[in-house]
Amino acid sequence: MANGNGRPSSDISQVPETFKLTDWPRNCWYAAAYDVELKQELLARTIGGCSLVMYRRSDGQPAALENACWHRLMPLSEGHLEGDDVACGYHGLVYNHEGRCTFMPSQKTINPAARVRAFPTVERHRFVWVWTGDPALADPDLVPDLHWNDDAQWAGDGKLIHLDCGYKLVVDNLLDLTHETFVHGASIGQRSIAEVPFEVTHGPRSATVSRWMVDVEAPPFWSMQLEWKRGEPTERVDRWQIINFEAPSTVAIDVGVAPTGTGAPEGDRSQGVNGYVLNTITPETDRSCHYFWAFVRNYRLDDQRITTLIRDGVSGVFGEDEVVLGAQQRGIDDHPDKQFYNLNIDGGAMWARRLIDRMMVDEADDERYHRSADESKPEEQTVTRVEATKADAERLGIT
Amino acid sequence: MSTGSHFAPARIRSVSDVACDVRMIELEPERAVRDYPTGAHLDIAVVVDELPDIRSYSLVGQRPQQGAYRIAVKDVPDSRGGSRFVRALATGAEVEISEPQSHFELQYGRPEYLLIAGGIGITPMVGMAQALQRHGRPFRLLYAGRTRDQMPFVSELSELLGGRLELFVSAEGLRLEIEAEIKRLEPDGELYVCGPLRLRDAVQAAWRAQERRQDRLQFETFASGGRFAPEEFVVRVCDRDGHEVTVRRNRTMLDALRDDGVEMMWDCLRGECGLCAARVIEFDGELDHRDVFLSAEQRAEGTTIMTCVSRAVGGSIAIDTGFRGPAG
Numbered sequence: 143m144a145n146g147n148g149r150p151s152s153d154i155s156q157v158p159e160t161f162k163l164t165d166w167p168r169n170c171w172y173a174a175a176y177d178v179e180l181k182q183e184l185l186a187r188t189i190g191g192c193s194l195v196m197y198r199r200s201d202g203q204p205a206a207l208e209n210a211c212w213h214r215l216m217p218l219s220e221g222h223l224e225g226d227d228v229a230c231g232y233h234g235l236v237y238n239h240e241g242r243c244t245f246m247p248s249q250k251t252i253n254p255a256a257r258v259r260a261f262p263t264v265e266r267h268r269f270v271w272v273w274t275g276d277p278a279l280a281d282p283d284l285v286p287d288l289h290w291n292d293d294a295q296w297a298g299d300g301k302l303i304h305l306d307c308g309y310k311l312v313v314d315n316l317l318d319l320t321h322e323t324f325v326h327g328a329s330i331g332q333r334s335i336a337e338v339p340f341e342v343t344h345g346p347r348s349a350t351v352s353r354w355m356v357d358v359e360a361p362p363f364w365s366m367q368l369e370w371k372r373g374e375p376t377e378r379v380d381r382w383q384i385i386n387f388e389a390p391s392t393v394a395i396d397v398g399v400a401p402t403g404t405g406a407p408e409g410d411r412s413q414g415v416n417g418y419v420l421n422t423i424t425p426e427t428d429r430s431c432h433y434f435w436a437f438v439r440n441y442r443l444d445d446q447r448i449t450t451l452i453r454d455g456v457s458g459v460f461g462e463d464e465v466v467l468g469a470q471q472r473g474i475d476d477h478p479d480k481q482f483y484n485l486n487i488d489g490g491a492m493w494a495r496r497l498i499d500r501m502m503v504d505e506a507d508d509e510r511y512h513r514s515a516d517e518s519k520p521e522e523q524t525v526t527r528v529e530a531t532k533a534d535a536e537r538l539g540i541t
Numbered sequence: 542m543s544t545g546s547h548f549a550p551a552r553i554r555s556v557s558d559v560a561c562d563v564r565m566i567e568l569e570p571e572r573a574v575r576d577y578p579t580g581a582h583l584d585i586a587v588v589v590d591e592l593p594d595i596r597s598y599s600l601v602g603q604r605p606q607q608g609a610y611r612i613a614v615k616d617v618p619d620s621r622g623g624s625r626f627v628r629a630l631a632t633g634a635e636v637e638i639s640e641p642q643s644h645f646e647l648q649y650g651r652p653e654y655l656l657i658a659g660g661i662g663i664t665p666m667v668g669m670a671q672a673l674q675r676h677g678r679p680f681r682l683l684y685a686g687r688t689r690d691q692m693p694f695v696s697e698l699s700e701l702l703g704g705r706l707e708l709f710v711s712a713e714g715l716r717l718e719i720e721a722e723i724k725r726l727e728p729d730g731e732l733y734v735c736g737p738l739r740l741r742d743a744v745q746a747a748w749r750a751q752e753r754r755q756d757r758l759q760f761e762t763f764a765s766g767g768r769f770a771p772e773e774f775v776v777r778v779c780d781r782d783g784h785e786v787t788v789r790r791n792r793t794m795l796d797a798l799r800d801d802g803v804e805m806m807w808d809c810l811r812g813e814c815g816l817c818a819a820r821v822i823e824f825d826g827e828l829d830h831r832d833v834f835l836s837a838e839q840r841a842e843g844t845t846i847m848t849c850v851s852r853a854v855g856g857s858i859a860i861d862t863g864f865r866g867p868a869g
Contacts, residue, residue, distance in 0.1 A: 344804070345866030485806040486815030486834065492806050 165314040165428070166190060166220060166309065167390050167501035168275030171285045172424040173434045174263070175270040176302055180204055184228065186219035188426045190274040194261065195219040200225040204270045205239035212243060218258070232344055260526065267291045267387040268423065269434060286392035290418040291436050297443040299453045300420065300436025305464060307471035309391055310495060311421045311432035314419055316393040317351055317490035319383050325462050329455065330363045335383075340491040347497060351490035352383040357402045363455065367415045371441040378402040379414070385490060389497040395419040415531045419456075429471055435460065546584055548637040551628050554609050560693035562616045563661065565601065567609040568638060574605040578732075579672050580665045582644030583610055586637035589622035596623035599664035599735075599761075600641055601694070603671040610641065613693055615661040622791070645733070645761045647672055653727035654680035657717070657744060658734020660691070665737060665761060667694055670702055679727070685709040685717045685740065720747045728753075733762045738831055739768065746837075760833075767829035769854040771846050777859040779822050788852070794819075795848040803862060804848055805848065812850035819848050819860040826856025 167506040175196060187197045187208055195209040195218045211230040221231035227244060229236045235256070236245035243256035252436050262273040262280035266535045267288040273280035290296045305312060315321060332355075340353040359378040360368060368376050379399040386394045400406035400414025417439045424432040437456045442448055484492060554567040568583070582597045598612035605611075613624050647654075654673055658666040663684055667675060668857025673680040686692035689710050693769075697705050709717040721734050723796050726732065729856055734744045741760050748758045771790050778784045788797040798805055807817035821828070821844050830840045832847035839845060846853075846860065848852060 341863070342806075343863040343865040345864070346804075348866075350865070484814050484816055486818070489806060489816055492808070492816060496806070 150485055152235075156473045165502065166425040167505055169273075169279050169497065170275065170390055170501065171264065171271035171273055172391075173204065173269040173422045173425065173432070174272040175204075176300075176434065177265065177268045177270065179302070180270050182223060184219045184221070184223060186217065187432070189272050189432075190425050191427060192261070192274045193217070194272065195228065196230070196263075196270070196272075197223060197228070199239055202262040203239075204265055206261040206263050206272050207237060207239070207241050208261075210258065211235055212237075212256045212258055219347050246365055267354075276367075278497030286388045286422060288392065288394060288420045288436075289392070289423065290438050291420050293438075295443075296418065296438055296440055297445075297449055298417075298439040300434065301453065301457055301460075303433040303435070303460060303464060304426075305431050305433050305467055306429065307431065307467040308429055309425040309468055310498070312423045312431060313391055313393065313422075313469050313494050313498075314488070314491040315467060316395065317349070317385055317494050318487050319351075319385065319395075320487050321466075325466055326459050327343075328362070329459050330360065330361050334358045334381075340431070342493065343468055344493045344497075347389050348495035349387040349497065351383075351387075353383045353409055355381040355516045356407060359397050363459075364415070367417075367439070367441075367452075368399055370445075371415050372401075372413075377400045380406045382406065385407070387490065387494045387497075389494070389501055391423040391425075391498075393419075393420070393421040393423075419437075429475070433460075451479075548584070548639055550635050551610075551638045553632050553634045553636070555632055556630065559613060561688075563613055563691070563693045564614045564616075565611060565693070566627065567606065567611050567691075568636070569609045570638060574608050574610060575640070577641035578643040579603065579647040579669050581641040581643035581668075582645075582665070583612060583641055584639035585612075585627060587623050587626040587628060590812055594623065595805075596816065598627070599645075602666050603662050603668040603675070604746060606695060611763065613661065613664050614844070640853045645735070645759065647733070648731060649676070649678070651727075651729065651731040651757075652679070653730035654678060654750060655722065655726045655732045656680060656682040657685070657719075657722075657732065657736065657740070658682065659734075659740040661693075662734075662736030662740070662761075663692070663751040664867050666733070667698065669733060670698065670705075674701060674705070677858045678779065682706050683709060683717055683722060685711070685736070688712040698845040719743050721751070723747050723751055723753070729757070731757045731758045741775065741833075743801060767831040769827065769829045769852075771829075771852055772854055774826075775857040776853070777811060777857065779859055780861050780864045785857075793849055794846075798862070804864065805862060809847055810849045812847050814819070815847065817847055817849045818845050819862050820844060822859040822861055824853055824856060824858040826858075827854045827856050828852075828858070834857060 143321065158428050168190060172189055174187060175185065179185065180196060182198050187194055187196060193209040194206045196206045199205055207218060207228060209219050211218055211232065213233060213235050216230055216232040218228050218230055221229045224236060227238050234247045235243055237258055239260065241258040242259035243252055246252050264271050264282045264285060266285045269289045271285055320336040322332060323336040324331065334355045338353060338355050340351055343350045357378050358381055360376060361449050364381065365375065365491050381399045382397065384396040396418055398411065398414050398416035400411055404410065404413035406414050417437055420436040420438065422434050426432055430473050437452050490494050549570060549572055549838065551568040551570040554569045557565050559565045577600060582599045584595050587596050587810050597686050598614060601611040601613050604674055612626050616628055617624055645665055656666050657670055666682060670682045682702060683707060684692065686808055689695065709715045723732065732748065745758065773790050774788050776786050776788055776794060778786065784796050786801045786803065788794050795805055795807055808814045812834060813835040828843055828846055829852045831850040834847055835845060
């Protein structure tokens with residue numbers, strides 16, 4: 143181990159310098175809208191760097207097109223729907239949901255090359271998902287598992303927040319809940335989160351951070367819910383947080399409390415209340431993202447009052463994260479020469495970032511991806527990204 | 542880890558042996574030298590076993606010397622090969638070096654300072670002592686070593702510091718009484734220590750025992766040795782179907798695991814950050830904890846080991862790296 147007088151070994155090829163990467167994989171589903179957001183009207187939104195116009199067809203199916211008319215690049219979102227087709231608001235060109243042009247003004251024929259890119263979509267778990275990568279790979283079975291959001295055993299609701307920070311900062315935030323102690327002290331935070339040990343495990347596409355706080359006082363958010371279920375206050379509880387990350391940016395957190403001594407750590411949660419914090423984050427640009435979340439619970443499923451109270455309560459909690467994450471991104475931007483230091487608490491986030499990096503490396507090595515990228519005439523940005531990913535792959539020693 | 546600094550070429554201007562087994566090297570960077578804070582170090586790109594690697598060396602002296610940075614490198618038999626690479630550099634050779642950076646900077650404004658150096662741990666202390674001397678701050682430098690001929694910079698320091706330098710040469714029967722020395726330090730005084738693990742552990746224990754402020758004790762991580770000499774051992778990875786990996790004497794457990802395809806997380810590689818921790822399922826023999834992440838209590842529990850620096854001695858060890866997925 144000895145190395146003369148200095149700090150020992152750090153190894154160029156081993157340094158996981160991933161915190162500077164602000165890009166994202168493309169061959170995956172990203173949530174693009176909450177189900178209730180998407181109507182039979184045009185919605186403009188940038189998903190993974192792609193400017194999209196989205197809408198529902200008359201049969202309810204979602205559609206997503208490149209938001210620039212083939213003719214003069216006018217945003218199609220400035221136009222209007224004609225049945226299931228989109229009419230450009232400038233010269234009236236019309237495109238169907240597959241992006242084929244169906245009308246051109248003042249001519250009898252239609253230029254066969256006239257089309258805008260259509261993106262694969264799928265609606266699942268109350269979200270409309272869009273695939274911005276190679277369409278040949280867009281398998282609906284690859285939609286991240288957020289089934290609790292659309293399951294009769296669970297009730298709840300959520301919201302979409304636009305955040306002025308890179309999406310990985312949100313992944314970091316959700317993979318390390320010690321921040322609750324310091325950011326959310328009034329609602330869900332408590333000292334023991336930052337004190338009790340936690341366990342990090344990892345698999346090929348997932349990482350898990352588990353933390354049990356046994357025999358603690360329930361913080362306000364949870365004492366309230368336990369009382370709603372049990373009808374009486376509870377002094378001491380066992381509290382759990384089991385964070386499940388699915389690459390690249392979905393985090394389902396199994397959370398809850400049960401009265402101490404009723405066997406929750408051993409597996410019997412029947413006396414407690416259980417919730418899932420469902421999160422999926424969609425990159426918008428290098429420095430902004432769409433954060434879709436929901437909170438669902440497993441008790442008093444038909445009580446709409448509880449659904450609304452919790453949704454608004456969690457909304458307030460996430461407002462605190464919004465402030466922190468925006469400030470953190472500004473801190474990063476203001477110090478371009480600096481890098482993150484990592485603590486033990488960042489283990490889950492480090493695994494998450496490694497899995498994200500691996501997805502990017504894998505798709506950069508996928509010939510089909512290159513072919514698809516060539517066909518769709520990638521903007522310069524895309525080319526740069528692929529090169530960066532290869533270099534990172536070498537540095538990370540991933541082959 | 543902070544690897545923000547970019548590497549640039551430097552030429553070896555001179556090499557000289559400044560003590561038995563210690564070689565001083567002057568590095569003249571292609572770009573201009575710049576002043577650096579006390580306690581600063583340089584990263585040097587080295588090649589070990591035909592693989593690129595980085596080694597860090599404290600800069601000797603408070604300022605660059607006529608356009609060159611100075612480092613002093615000790616030849617350590619159990620080295621992973623970095624010091625061998627650097628020591629083999631001849632005058633005129635070229636290497637890639639980083640800009641100087643410091644994680645061990647001297648904090649001014651304390652009523653008194655105590656500097657403790659063990660062996661080659663003297664390197665960052667030279668500049669600190671020069672700075673304190675220059676600013677007329679009260680301080681003492683306690684310099685411990687095995688034999689006098691293994692201790693570089695003794696005559697320069699003694700000329701500069703006079704009575705403020707005290708030598709503790711164990712071969713001459715002079716022992717450093719750490720507790721007593723700390724007792725002599727002003728209550729709000731600051732202690733800087735650099736040296737082998739045993740020295741640092743002893744200083745930390747004495748510091749805690751005297752209930753001094755934790756932030757007044759500064760040390761440089763210096764994972765140059767543990768309680769035992771490194772030896773080969775076998776690690777069984779329980780979450781990989783009990784796959785067994787042999788850790789050679791001159792390899793780290795982390796490297797050996799990774800070489801064998803066991804996926805690990807890590808960052809600092811100095812035993813500081815805690816990310817490369819593995820759960821210890823069972824072991825026979827001893828665990829040689831060489832990190833600064835675990836508390837004394839956690840070390841005694843023996844349930845966690847930092848694979849980047851720590852080792853098993855006199856037996857084998859079974860660990861859980863946290864992998865949960867299909868085998869293979």
